[in-house]
Amino acid sequence: MKIIRDRRIVDDDWNRVADDAALPSAGRIIVSWTRWQADRAALRARGSVGVSIPSTLDVAELKDDLAALALVAIPFSFIQPKPEGGRTFDGRAYSQARLLRERYGFAGEIRAAGDVFRDAMFYMQRCGVNAFELSPGHDLQDALKAFGDFSLGYQGAADDPTPIFRRRKA
Amino acid sequence: MYHYDNYDRQLVNERVAAFRDQTRRFLAGQLEPDAFRALRLRNGLYQQRFAPMLRISIPYGLLASKQLRMLAHIAREYDKDYGHFTTRQNIQFNWPQLEQVPDILEKLASVEMHGIQTSGNCVRNITTDHLAGVAKDELTDPRPYCEITRQWASFHPEFNFLPRKFKIAFSATEHERAALLTHDVGVRIVRNAAGETGYTMYVGGGLGRTPIIGQKVRDFLPEPDLLSYLEAILRVYNRLGRRDNIHKARIKILVKELGIARFTELVEAEWALIKEGLLKLRREDLEHFRKFFQPHAYDARAADDRGYAAQLAADPAFATWVKHNTWEHRVPGYRAVFVSLKPRGGTPGDCTSAQMDALADLADRHSFGEIRATHDQNLLFGDVKQAELHALWQALVPLQLATPNIGTLTDLICCPGLDFCSLANAGSIGIAQELSERYDDLDYLYDLGEIKIKMSGCMNGCGHHSVGHIGVLGVDKEGEEWYQITLGGSASNDATLGDRIGPAIARSNVVATIVKLIETFVEHRRGEESFVQTYRRVGLAPYKARVYGEKKEAVTA
Numbered sequence: 003m004k005i006i007r008d009r010r011i012v013d014d015d016w017n018r019v020a021d022d023a024a025l026p027s028a029g030r031i032i033v034s035w036t037r038w039q040a041d042r043a044a045l046r047a048r049g050s051v052g053v054s055i056p057s058t059l060d061v062a063e064l065k066d067d068l069a070a071l072a073l074v075a076i077p078f079s080f081i082q083p084k085p086e087g088g089r090t091f092d093g094r095a096y097s098q099a100r101l102l103r104e105r106y107g108f109a110g111e112i113r114a115a116g117d118v119f120r121d122a123m124f125y126m127q128r129c130g131v132n133a134f135e136l137s138p139g140h141d142l143q144d145a146l147k148a149f150g151d152f153s154l155g156y157q158g159a160a161d162d163p164t165p166i167f168r169r170r171k172a
Numbered sequence: 173m174y175h176y177d178n179y180d181r182q183l184v185n186e187r188v189a190a191f192r193d194q195t196r197r198f199l200a201g202q203l204e205p206d207a208f209r210a211l212r213l214r215n216g217l218y219q220q221r222f223a224p225m226l227r228i229s230i231p232y233g234l235l236a237s238k239q240l241r242m243l244a245h246i247a248r249e250y251d252k253d254y255g256h257f258t259t260r261q262n263i264q265f266n267w268p269q270l271e272q273v274p275d276i277l278e279k280l281a282s283v284e285m286h287g288i289q290t291s292g293n294c295v296r297n298i299t300t301d302h303l304a305g306v307a308k309d310e311l312t313d314p315r316p317y318c319e320i321t322r323q324w325a326s327f328h329p330e331f332n333f334l335p336r337k338f339k340i341a342f343s344a345t346e347h348e349r350a351a352l353l354t355h356d357v358g359v360r361i362v363r364n365a366a367g368e369t370g371y372t373m374y375v376g377g378g379l380g381r382t383p384i385i386g387q388k389v390r391d392f393l394p395e396p397d398l399l400s401y402l403e404a405i406l407r408v409y410n411r412l413g414r415r416d417n418i419h420k421a422r423i424k425i426l427v428k429e430l431g432i433a434r435f436t437e438l439v440e441a442e443w444a445l446i447k448e449g450l451l452k453l454r455r456e457d458l459e460h461f462r463k464f465f466q467p468h469a470y471d472a473r474a475a476d477d478r479g480y481a482a483q484l485a486a487d488p489a490f491a492t493w494v495k496h497n498t499w500e501h502r503v504p505g506y507r508a509v510f511v512s513l514k515p516r517g518g519t520p521g522d523c524t525s526a527q528m529d530a531l532a533d534l535a536d537r538h539s540f541g542e543i544r545a546t547h548d549q550n551l552l553f554g555d556v557k558q559a560e561l562h563a564l565w566q567a568l569v570p571l572q573l574a575t576p577n578i579g580t581l582t583d584l585i586c587c588p589g590l591d592f593c594s595l596a597n598a599g600s601i602g603i604a605q606e607l608s609e610r611y612d613d614l615d616y617l618y619d620l621g622e623i624k625i626k627m628s629g630c631m632n633g634c635g636h637h638s639v640g641h642i643g644v645l646g647v648d649k650e651g652e653e654w655y656q657i658t659l660g661g662s663a664s665n666d667a668t669l670g671d672r673i674g675p676a677i678a679r680s681n682v683v684a685t686i687v688k689l690i691e692t693f694v695e696h697r698r699g700e701e702s703f704v705q706t707y708r709r710v711g712l713a714p715y716k717a718r719v720y721g722e723k724k725e726a727v728t729a
Contacts, residue, residue, distance in 0.1 A: 083418045083421065088206070090293060092333065094411055096329065096330045121194060121207060122207075122333075124329075125329035154182065155329065159329050159330065164450060165399075
């Protein structure tokens with residue numbers, strides 16, 4: 003599978019390991035947050051591990067693990083709230099990404115997974131996401147253009163902490 | 173007023189280009205419908221009953237004459253020659269074509285306007301007192317704070333996909349006119365005992381299906397901390413707000429479920445971690461924005477004019493209009509002038525392209541080229557010299573824009589209802605028109621005093637029915653339009669939700685019922701009491717009895 007990482011199209015060199023599957027002895031693996039909690043000591047010792055977290059997780063719970071993690075996968079999704087109407091995009095992971103980068107200083111890969119679409123990528127990268135598993139059907143070459151949607155932002159974020167009002171001459 | 177610099181211009185132009193490309197990809201089948209829906213909403217584009225509806229942002233209600241002329245042009249070229257001003261100081265067009273929306277947005281960008289974040293689950297247009305900058309009772313002009321907040325909220329990468337929409341209002345007066353307590357966040361600019369400027373912060377107000385009055389989350393927030401505190405509130409909401417049910421997704425439900433004490437604790441804890449960061453406003457940051465809202469070059473001798481008094485004495489119709497449709501200005505010799513968009517038999521808030529063009533010219537001639545949109549779906553000239561009031565009035569009369577009914581029963585607000593909106597259960601415009609025809613005796617209206625009627629065509633409450641002195645809510649009963657009526661609501665300092673008078677009323681009886689409510693008020697009124705004062709004194713019983721009939725006394729043998 004191809005993904006976008008650091009604004010380039012690359013082969014995905016990580017394998018997702020199911021909760022009930024045996025850990026492969028070598029290679030880069032992504033495990034669920036449940037599995038990480040259950041096998042934390044063994045996984046820390048093994049290295050080359052990433053964790054896939056749920057959107058409900060307060061990433062403060064992850065802060066002592068970050069030094070042992072090379073990747074955190076965060077979930078974006080279209081959800082169908084009750085009672086009816088159109089699907090909405092769940093944006094909790096935008097906060098997770100910013101906190102991982104800005105508050106807890108995570109320097110590894112933050113990967114957007116789930117319903118990742120081209121037009122949501124610009125804000126994702128502003129929040130600190132550097133790798134994107136796009137939904138099926140996306141032209142990755144075209145999706146690279148998302149990084150050029152805007153040439154600046156009003157606010158500080160993970161990509162640049164300086165709000166515009168600090169750049170303006172008073 | 174605020175003017176774009178290169179940063180603002182570039183961002184808005186890039187947004188237009190992005191939306192043009194998104195529209196092209198959607199029409200070519202290359203962009204999935206869920207994604208396009210989220211994107212078009214964030215540019216103000218709804219899919220409505222008959223055509224898309226485009227909502228255009230008017231930041232804190234302030235328009236330049238050239239912007240109003242552009243809105244007139246859009247009404248003429250892309251719509252059926254009119255626009256509809258909303259209760260959130262925005263304007264909506266009901267008949268644009270999807271394919272043409274990128275062109276409309278490009279034209280708007282040329283006059284520093286856009287539809288960004290006028291819809292969708294994100295931070296919406298920032299609103300404030302329509303008398304900002306000219307009100308006599310104002311602590312400071314709130315608009316620099318609104319603008320700095322507008323910029324912080326625009327394209328915010330973290331808060332573009334919140335659980336639900338998010339509305340922020342500012343006020344800088346003790347008697348507030350911005351309905352702070354019915355907003356997700358209400359910011360009251362205050363001064364503390366030490367004379368320092370800061371903010372009292374309210375959170376969790378909102379109308380709609382579960383109307384709730386906002387609660388105080390912080391008594392005094394120092395001036396430099398505005399944005400960091402807002403960021404803390406939004407982060408708590410983005411992380412913890414419910415997403416399983418759209419009717420439980422506003423921040424008011426989170427505050428209710430956590431309790432204000434726990435919610436405050438979470439916000440304060442988050443804020444403590446970010447308050448010393450780069451969001452902390454420096455003196456020069458605020459100065460930069462204040463520069464755009466300096467007082468106009470007022471004529472220091474404006475009050476010396478003698479003609480005005482003579483005109484008032486000579487022309488009773490003019491005097492009536494001045495009394496009801498103008499407001500005291502902080503500078504002697506000037507008045508703020510309401511332009512009533514509630515003519516007899518009209519649709520509240522509607523304005524034709526010819527009216528917009530004429531108003532733009534009048535703004536240039538009489539009010540420093542600016543005009544404002546109000547929460548009550550009227551327009552306002554902020555700064556008119558008393559010597560020019562008569563000429564302005566004479567120009568407004570033939571335009572049907574001088575109905576002297578501001579603050580009266582027929583100055584009512586209503587949503588587009590079933591006539592346009594795909595969410596509505598019932599019409600509201602028709603009732604508004606009938607009421608304005610039923611109550612066309614101005615002297616009787618003046619005798620009744622201030623009565624705020626607010627009508628919504630569905631539970632979403634765009635017409636703010638829950639806080640109307642008389643609230644009218646359209647409901648669907650087996651395919652028929654019925655109306656639930658409430659009494660005693662208020663959106664002001666004494667913010668209160670109205671009480672239901674009883675079972676819903678059939679469409680054909682709504683106006684007759686309102687007439688009964690007014691008659692009951694007149695019967696019980698003491699002196700110059702307002703409608704809501706009388707209601708609060710005598711309670712629901714006499715109104716209920718009048719509408720539904722007296723309860724028969726139990727007969728005992």
